[in-house]
Amino acid sequence: MREITYVEAIREALFQKMSEDETVFLIGEDIGVYGGAFGATAGLIQQFGEDRVIDTPISEAGIAGACIGAALTGFRPVGEIQFMDFVTLSMEQLVLQAAKIRFMFGGKAKVPFVLRMPGGSGTGAAAQHSESLENWFVHVPGLKVVMPSTPYDAKGLLIASIEDDNPVIFVEHKLLYKIKGPVPEEMYRVPLSQSHVVRPGKDLTIVATSIMVQRALQAADQLAKEGIDVEIIDPRTLRPLDDEPILESVVKTGKVLIVHEAVKMAGFGGEIAARIAESSAFDYLEAPIRRLGGLDIPIPYNRNLEYHAVPQVENIVEEARNLAALKV
Amino acid sequence: MEWTTLVESEIFQPDHRQLIEELGETRLREWVLEMNIIRAFEEKAEDLFARGLVHGTMHLSIGQEAVAVGASAAMEDGDYLLNHHRGHGHCLAWGSDVRLMMAEFLGKETGYCRGRGGSMHIANVEMNNLGANGIVGGGIPISVGVGLSIKKRKTRQVCLTIFGDGAANEGAFHESLNMASIWDLPVVYLCENNQYAMSMPVQKAFNIRYISQRAAAYGIAGVTVDGNDVLAVYDAVRTAAQRARNGEGPTLVEALTYRWKGHSKSDRQAYRTRDEVKEWQARDPIHRLAHLLEMSEAEYEEIVKKAQAAIEEAVEFANASPEPDLSTIMEGVYA
Known part of the structure; x- marks a missing residue:
């Protein structure tokens, strides 16, 4: 294509x-x-x-x-x-x-x-x-x-x-x-309120939005080399949210990491975490729900500070690796 | 009619005799009735509140009836209306069913908005009444889109946008009047200056004599009229609407009037004197039209009774109407 x-x-x-x-x-x-x-x-x-x-x-x-x-x-x-x-x-x-x-x-x-x-x-x-x-x-x-x-x-x-x-x-x-x-040349629709399994996996679920989906994919490639098989889910529409694929994935993998660029405090990841915790998927969790989000600061100008203000591929790799290593 | 956009405009004086002749006494007697229906609606609203039969708050337009009736009468079928939180009068004058309005006011399923909107959010989309607004100046940016839409469809419709003196000091006013001006949008901006933004008097909130002078800043026509003179409001809004229909763009019309009651139900009116209120009550817009028409007291009383009877019937309808069913609480969020 x-x-x-x-x-x-x-x-x-x-x-x-x-x-x-x-x-x-x-x-x-x-x-x-x-x-x-x-x-x-x-x-x-x-x-x-x-x-x-x-x-x-x-x-x-x-x-x-x-x-x-x-x-x-x-x-x-x-x-x-x-x-x-x-x-x-x-x-x-x-x-x-x-x-x-x-x-x-x-x-x-x-x-x-x-x-x-x-x-x-x-x-x-x-x-x-x-x-x-x-x-x-x-x-x-x-x-x-x-x-x-x-x-x-x-x-x-x-x-x-x-x-x-x-x-x-x-x-x-x-x-x-x-x-x-x-991208197909003809017109097509991606329906709203349909979360998407971007990459199937069995060890760990990463729920990511926007650019963090791309970073999670890169992280998943690295983690695959370490024998960690990551499933990535992109909600695509945040409201109204289709949470079924997320809950199903958590039931399958038992571990979940949520990643977004927005400040972690009161961010979208909190809603995802709460929905998992409130659902029957909670019973399948083998480790605490983890979130990666922006630091609790405005975005700085300095290149290095800016880079470290939001999750990067290496942060996702490290967080996912730690989560995968946790034993019940 | 040439309207000045210079810094010191004068209050526009209509030719009453000519307007009476043109409109005819029968139609003007209807206006006396319409203004009385608005007043009776407001008095009933206040009464229902005092007796604990409605909850929430309300903003009464008693004393401002001429603005609603004069402006609506100047518009044509198919025109659009956007108005503000003190909007019962505009909605009634636009031709709404007083029973469905009262039902909405009482939060009933049969109301214009199924009891979801209430006093501050009554709309009647079928009649192109795009709604009252609980946010001061909230409807003004929307008028830009309605104006664009009319222009794109190349119809001869006009959007009447009514807001208060307080809204003229919102940033949205500036953005919107400028956009309407640069695109020559068919919008009539009617500033209903009732002298107070809640407790803030216009003398303290503006350093200009007339709000209509601001038209000059946008390169549009502006005029100030006596808002308690229904014929003056009619004449000015009609002329502004004609300009809009002819592709001459928006106009800022300021109607000087006065709210007899407090801002809302919590207002003790510590910011103004009783004498001031009495002074304005002596300029009752309904009596003024009745006087111009040389109505007898008996004829006037008959009209008042007719208006009150319509309101009583509306209350009966609303009282007999069902409350929204709790099972429908989630409806209407998304299309």
């Missing part, structure tokens, strides 16, 4: 949905001739014109509001927040309006839009351009939260997100934009 990058997969999904559905339009900062800060929308304004690729002033609340209002009245907008950090300026519209409109109005309205945003560290952009804030949204009923980890999922999940009738927070990762992977 043809291989393209993650950012190309996103662009292809946007292009194909916009070609097929006239109600889809893009709105955000510098997404037109600039092509988006990370190039996700490059060339689309030439294809679709400025009525469907709308450059906005620096107005994140306005972008979110524009998505909501257009979605309420028949469109399927795809907004872009240039860096996930800036979504803090849209929070009222997303949390108090988009997430609640349908419920507050007794189920009589729908708000189908996608808000794309790149999160994550590793680019030297420091504390205000490197946040991983997905769990803020995971805590809000009415929103969906999607985090693709591969080019294949990026395209399929974005198409499914645009077709979904709810507000979807679509979290991309800056370091993933350039990774390559097999």
Whole structure:
């Protein structure tokens, strides 16, 4: 199969949905001739014109509001927040309006839009351009939260997100934009709320999100050489969460390590751990549930400090190795 | 009509005689009834609360009825409405069924929002009423999307967006009016200036004479009207809506009015004097229209009774309606 990058997969999904559905339009900062800060929308304004690729002033609340209002009245907008950090300026519209409109109005309205945003560290952009804030949204009923980890999922999940009738927070990762992977040329969907067994294994389960899936895969290759067979599960959609494959995997392996880039404190890993602990899978645990997440600090500028602020391949290898060695 | 976008605008004065002639006395008598229905709804809401029959809070619009009725009358079928937490009047004036509103207010399954929204979140999506809003200024960014949507569909619809003086000091106001202006969106921004953002008087919260002067900063038309003069509100909003329909972009209309009651049910009104309230009550917007129409006292009383009867019927309907079934509590979160 043809291989393209993650950012190309996103662009292809946007292009194909916009070609097929006239109600889809893009709105955000510098997404037109600039092509988006990370190039996700490059060339689309030439294809679709400025009525469907709308450059906005620096107005994140306005972008979110524009998505909501257009979605309420028949469109399927795809907004872009240039860096996930800036979504803090849209929070009222997303949390108090988009997430609640349908419920507050007794189920009589729908708000189908996608808000794309790149999160994550590793680019030297420091504390205000490197946040991983997905769990803020995971805590809000009415929103969906999607985090693709591969080019294949990026395209399929974005198409499914645009077709979904709810507000979807679509979290991309800056370091993933350039990774390559097999992506079909035709349109396809990766259904939302379907966790994915990325790598089957029998000794240990790693639940990872976004870039940590890629790091877990590298860790698994190293661990395989040591005779440790790791199963990796990518939830892909964090809300609503499909926890069945995770619980089934824990029953099979008896050991689980949860890895995400976001700060560990009150992070998504806590929810996964709690669901395992509350379920019958708990009886099958042969060791304590372990979590790896970002340190309890903002992302530092210095290259070495930044590197050590979030889980890396060697941290996953070490944690998994220790966990695998634990005997009941 | 030429509206100034200069720094010192004056309060716009409509031609009352001409408007009365144009609208006809029959229609204007309907407006007297509509304003009385709003007032009766609010008085009943307060009464139900005082008797412990509703829970939560509410924001009453008594004294502001002319803004709701004048603005709604200026809009056409198919137009959109976004309004604010003191929104019972707007919703009623938009043509909503008072029984379904009362049912929502009492949290009943038959209410507009199946009892999930309540006083602050009444919407009637079928009539393009996209809802009241519990967040000050919360509806203003949404108007940008509705305006974009209208423009994309190339219809002649307009989005009426009503908010208060407090909302004009939210950041969302700035972002949204600028976006609406640069894209010439068909939106009428109606600032219902009732003199107080909860306890903060406009004199302390603004260093400009009229909020409509802010229109100049966005390069759009702005005008201030007497919000207790229903004909003035109608005339200004209609003109603004026509401009929007003609592709001339958004307008900021400020309607000067006054809330007779406290901000919400917890308000002891320590920030204003009784004399001030009385002064504004003397400018009762409903009496003013009745006076313009030279209505007799008997005729007016008859209308008041008719309004109260409609509200009593609505209360009966709401009381007879079922509560939402607990088994449905999870419904409506996702489509």
